Amino acid sequence: MGHEKLVNRNSNRISKYLSFVFLAGIVSTMKSKAGPAYRVLNTLAEYEKFLEHNDHGIIGYFESETSALKNDLVKVAGQLSEKFRFAYTTAKEILDKVGQTKYLRN
Numbered sequence: 001m002g003h004e005k006l007v008n009r010n011s012n013r014i015s016k017y018l019s020f021v022f023l024a025g026i027v028s029t030m031k032s033k034a035g036p037a038y039r040v041l042n043t044l045a046e047y048e049k050f051l052e053h054n055d056h057g058i059i060g061y062f063e064s065e066t067s068a069l070k071n072d073l074v075k076v077a078g079q080l081s082e083k084f085r086f087a088y089t090t091a092k093e094i095l096d097k098v099g100q101t102k103y104l105r106n
Contacts, residue, residue, distance in 0.1 A: 005101075008098055009089045028082070029082060035061070037074070037077040037078045037081040037086060038073070038074060038077040038081070038086035038087055038088065039085075039086070039087040040087070040088060040089070041059070041087050041088070041089040041091065041094060042089070042091050043091065043093070043094075044091075044093050044094055046096060047059075047089060047094045047097075050085070050087050051086065055084075055085055056083075056084050056085065056088050057084065057085040057086070057087065058073075058077075058084050058085070058087075059086075059087035059088065059089065060069040060073040060086075060087070061088070061094075061095055061098065062088055062089070062090050062091060063090065063095075064090055066091055067090075070088055070090075073086065074088075
């Protein structure tokens with residue numbers, strides 16, 4: 001199939017031929033499956049920590065938890081969480097910081 005064997009059947013040791021890229025792919029896939037498909041950013045500290053990460057991330061800014069667009073983001077996150085990190089926020093302090101409150105309906 002194009003991938004080296006993960007386990008040597010004779011000795012049960014990880015094959016020395018596994019490449020770093022292959023292992024990184026396994027780790028990335030397992031991380032995306034281990035937790036939720038998205039994060040809820042409730043504080044400015046959580047928001048800034050999300051932004052510090054090196055992987056690509058998508059953040060939704062919503063005025064309430066009942067937003068139809070928020071529900072769409074959650075669905076997309078479930079489908080694409082292996083490729084991107086997803087988060088959303090309804091926290092006023094975050095919305096104010098990034099200038100999103102002027103675009104939300106009151």
